[in-house]
Structure formats: C-alpha cells, structure tokens
Amino acid sequence: MEYTTQMDAARKGIVTKEMKKVAEKEQFDVKELMALVAEGRVAIPANKNHCCLDPNGIGSMLRTKINVNLGTSRDCRDLDMELDKVNNAVKMGAESIMDLSSWGDTQKFRRKLTAECPAIIGTVPIYDAVVYYHKALKDITTEEWLKIVEMHAQDGVDFMTIHVGINRRTADRFKENKRLMNIVSRGGSIIFAWMEMTGKENPFYEHYDRILDICRKYDVTISLGDACRPGCIDDATDISQIEELVTLGELTRRAWEKDVQVIVEGPGHMPLNQIEANMKIQQTICKGAPFYVLGPLVTDIAPGYDHITAAIGGAVAASCGASFLCYVTPAEHLRLPDLNDVKEGIIASKIAAHAADIAKGIRGAADWDRRMSEARKKLDWEKTFELSIDPEKARTYRAAAKPEKEDTCSMCGNFCAVKNMNRILDGEIVSIFDE
Numbered sequence: 001m002e003y004t005t006q007m008d009a010a011r012k013g014i015v016t017k018e019m020k021k022v023a024e025k026e027q028f029d030v031k032e033l034m035a036l037v038a039e040g041r042v043a044i045p046a047n048k049n050h051c052c053l054d055p056n057g058i059g060s061m062l063r064t065k066i067n068v069n070l071g072t073s074r075d076c077r078d079l080d081m082e083l084d085k086v087n088n089a090v091k092m093g094a095e096s097i098m099d100l101s102s103w104g105d106t107q108k109f110r111r112k113l114t115a116e117c118p119a120i121i122g123t124v125p126i127y128d129a130v131v132y133y134h135k136a137l138k139d140i141t142t143e144e145w146l147k148i149v150e151m152h153a154q155d156g157v158d159f160m161t162i163h164v165g166i167n168r169r170t171a172d173r174f175k176e177n178k179r180l181m182n183i184v185s186r187g188g189s190i191i192f193a194w195m196e197m198t199g200k201e202n203p204f205y206e207h208y209d210r211i212l213d214i215c216r217k218y219d220v221t222i223s224l225g226d227a228c229r230p231g232c233i234d235d236a237t238d239i240s241q242i243e244e245l246v247t248l249g250e251l252t253r254r255a256w257e258k259d260v261q262v263i264v265e266g267p268g269h270m271p272l273n274q275i276e277a278n279m280k281i282q283q284t285i286c287k288g289a290p291f292y293v294l295g296p297l298v299t300d301i302a303p304g305y306d307h308i309t310a311a312i313g314g315a316v317a318a319s320c321g322a323s324f325l326c327y328v329t330p331a332e333h334l335r336l337p338d339l340n341d342v343k344e345g346i347i348a349s350k351i352a353a354h355a356a357d358i359a360k361g362i363r364g365a366a367d368w369d370r371r372m373s374e375a376r377k378k379l380d381w382e383k384t385f386e387l388s389i390d391p392e393k394a395r396t397y398r399a400a401a402k403p404e405k406e407d408t409c410s411m412c413g414n415f416c417a418v419k420n421m422n423r424i425l426d427g428e429i430v431s432i433f434d435e
C-alpha cells in the first residue's frame with residue numbers, strides 16, 4: 001500500500017476511493033477536498049478493516065454530520081434491540097454510530113457493526129476495558145489500557161474517543177477550581193478515578209505516541225475526548241474546560257505530525273451566548289480540526305426534552321464552525337433511549353445540522369428547502385410528504401384531521417392563503433365566505 005492514512009495519502013497527492021466518494025457526495029472537486037484532508041481540516045474516518053463502510057467527510061466546510069450513540073448497559077442488555085436501533089439510525093440518514101456498550105460480549109457486537117454497518121463506527125475503548133478485564137478499575141494496568149485500543153482498531157473501528165487531554169496537570173487544575181457538576185464525561189470520570197487511585201499519569205497521555213502508532217497503522221481517526229466538558233451551564237467555559245482544550249490543541253498537532261486524522265470533542269452544557277466564542281477558541285487552538293459537539297445543551301431544566309435543548313445549541317454551534325453533532329434524545333439524563341427516543345433524537349439533530357448548513361452556505365443545502373417551498377406553493381401534498389424530514393409523521397398529522405377541501409388543510413380551510421393567492425394571481429374570483 002502506498003499510504004497509511006487518508007491524511008498521509010492526501011499529503012502525498014494520492015486520491016483514495018474514499019476521497020472520490022466524499023467529493024461526489026459533497027459536490028466538491030476532489031483536489032480541493034484532498035487539500036483539506038492534508039491540512040487536517042477535514043477527516044474521513046475509514047479504518048482499513050471496515051470493508052463495508054460508505055465513507056463520509058467531517059469538516060466545517062462540508063455538510064454537518066450527525067452521530068448516534070447506542071449500545072448495551074448493565075440495565076438494558078438486549079443486543080437485538082440495539083441492532084434495530086442501528087438499522088433505523090442508518091435508514092434515517094445518521095452518518096455515524098458510536099457503540100458505547102458497557103455490558104456483555106462487546107467485541108461480538110462491535111465486530112458485527114464493522115462487518116455489516118455502512119455508517120462510520122466509533123467507540124470509547126475506556127468503557128470497554130472495564131467490561132473486558134472483569135476487574136477493579138485501579139487494577140487495570142497501563143499495558144491493558146493500550147491493548148484495548150489496539151483491539152478496537154483491529155476490529156475495524158473508524159474513530160475512537162480517547163480521553164487523553166485530562167493529564168495530571170488538568171486534574172490538579174480541576175481540583176483547585178471547584179465546579180458545580182464535577183466531571184460528567186463517563187470516560188473522563190473513569191480515567192480521573194484511575195489516576196487518583198494509582199497516583200499515575202493518564203496512560204493515554206503518557207503513551208500518546210503509541211496510541212498514534214496504532215491509529216496510523218489501521219487509519220483510525222482519533223477523537224480527542226473532552227473529559228472536562230461542562231455538565232451544566234454554570235460550569236461552561238471554566239478553567240478546567242479551557243485547560244483541557246489547550247492540551248487538546250497540542251495533541252492535535254502531534255497527531256497530524258504522524259498523519260493521524262483528528263476530531264476534537266466539545267461541550268456539553270453551555271448558555272447560548274457562549275457558544276460562538278467557544279467555537280472560535282477551539283478552531284484557533286486546534287488549528288481548524290473538525291469539532292464534534294455533544295449538544296451543546298443550552299439549558300439544564302428540560303429533562304424529557306433535551307433533544308430540543310441540544311438541537312438549539314447544535315444549530316448555533318454548527319453555524320459557527322462545528323462539523324459533527326452528537327445526537328441527544330428525550331431520554332438524556334433519564335434512561336437508555338428506546339427506539340422512539342432514538343428516532344426523536346436523530347430528527348432533532350438532523351434539523352439542527354441542516355439549519356446550520358443553510359446558514360453556512362454549504363453547497364446544495366438550501367435546495368431541499370426550495371423544493372419544499374415549491375411543493376407547498378402548489379399545495380402538492382404528496383411531494384410535501386416526500387420532502388419532509390419525517391414523511392411518516394407528516395402523513396399521520398394530515399390524515400388525523402382531514403380538511404373539507406382536499407387542496408387546503410384543516411388549519412385555515414377556506415382561508416388558505418396559499419390557495420387564495422394562487423387563484424387571485426391566476427385571475428380567478430376569491431370569495432372565501434360562500435366557497
């Protein structure tokens with residue numbers, strides 16, 4: 001093989017089949033895309049062992065992508081249910097699936113995903129280490145942490161979240177500067193606890209070069225985890241978050257020096273008025289690396305509706321430069337999402353991504369809206385359903401309250417402004433009262 005990673009290929013001027021596919025999807029010239037991959041401004045997560053992958057690019061000048069988190073937990077162990085969620089998510093257009101399984105035979109599920117699922121597959125090896133080794137957290141050795149990373153890479157995972165930014169210095173700053181919700185990142189809390197109990201440095205930080213060698217060998221994109229992401233709006237943009245971000249900037253540079261593709265993870269919970277500044281700081285510190293936001297949730301008071309709080313924040317974040325949105329479901333903070341929660345979360349996230357793409361002027365984004373408006377103007381209901389982000393819901397709503405006149409809807413009936421304007425502009429008489 002003439003190249004190791006997509007970034008290495010781009011730097012050598014080699015057009016890979018993945019670049020060709022992504023360029024087609026994004027209406028980009030492939031050379032233009034290759035330059036962005038070479039600089040690290042676009043990542044194409046594509047593990048060499050994920051043979052059924054339908055590749056996608058992640059970067060702020062491309063269409064905003066969404067990720068769906070799935071996987072078993074100790075309380076919800078139904079693998080078939082998780083696979084149903086995966087299949088539905090792919091059908092609904094999710095570009096990426098993160099398998100966050102923390103119970104059972106995680107490798108079997110992971111391998112099934114990389115053997116059959118065309119979406120980008122991501123994992124968090126830190127969770128899996130705790131399940132895999134079946135022993136107390138403090139007894140997991142540095143070598144064992146690293147072995148799990150290699151295992152996931154061999155299994156064909158396209159990107160891995162590694163909480164490498166929380167080193168001893170960040171941990172000390174976190175302890176000196178109290179915050180309301182402490183650390184809410186699952187992986188971050190695990191590695192912080194391990195460092196506290198063993199007195200050792202974060203093994204992923206200490207042996208970062210070895211992690212990069214693994215990523216380079218299989219072309220795994222490293223997703224630099226944000227252990228200190230704020231877990232409530234009160235903690236947003238605090239010392240711990242920014243301290244870790246500075247480290248993530250340095251780690252981005254080191255990864256790129258080894259041709260390893262990078263995504264940087266971000267907040268979290270954050271008031272609306274702080275999002276734009278956060279996106280700008282991240283892009284400056286991490287030199288334009290694709291930003292993957294986990295929300296941001298713009299208020300803390302809406303359990304049951306956090307797909308909405310996250311979609312508001314996600315739309316603003318993506319319009320200001322984030323390129324990858326992690327979906328949030330109505331079940332966030334409450335339970336593992338069921339099939340319907342997953343659907344609601346995906347739709348909310350896709351709306352946020354699309355709204356941002358219109359604002360950013362992403363190629364082709366507003367065409368969809370134009371076609372919808374043309375169908376609405378013609379009162380072409382069938383076309384309207386076809387173009388809806390959730391055709392099934394649109395059909396169900398209209399069918400639930402049929403209008404007397406087929407070409408209107410039960411909202412205004414005879415007063416239908418669209419119909420009446422079409423008629424008056426066609427020279428017809430519009431009476432409304434006796435029609």
Ligand code: SF4
Nearest residue numbers: 409411412413416417
């Ligand atoms: S009846 Fe009212 S809401 Fe319905 S299509 Fe016409 S203008 Fe729109």
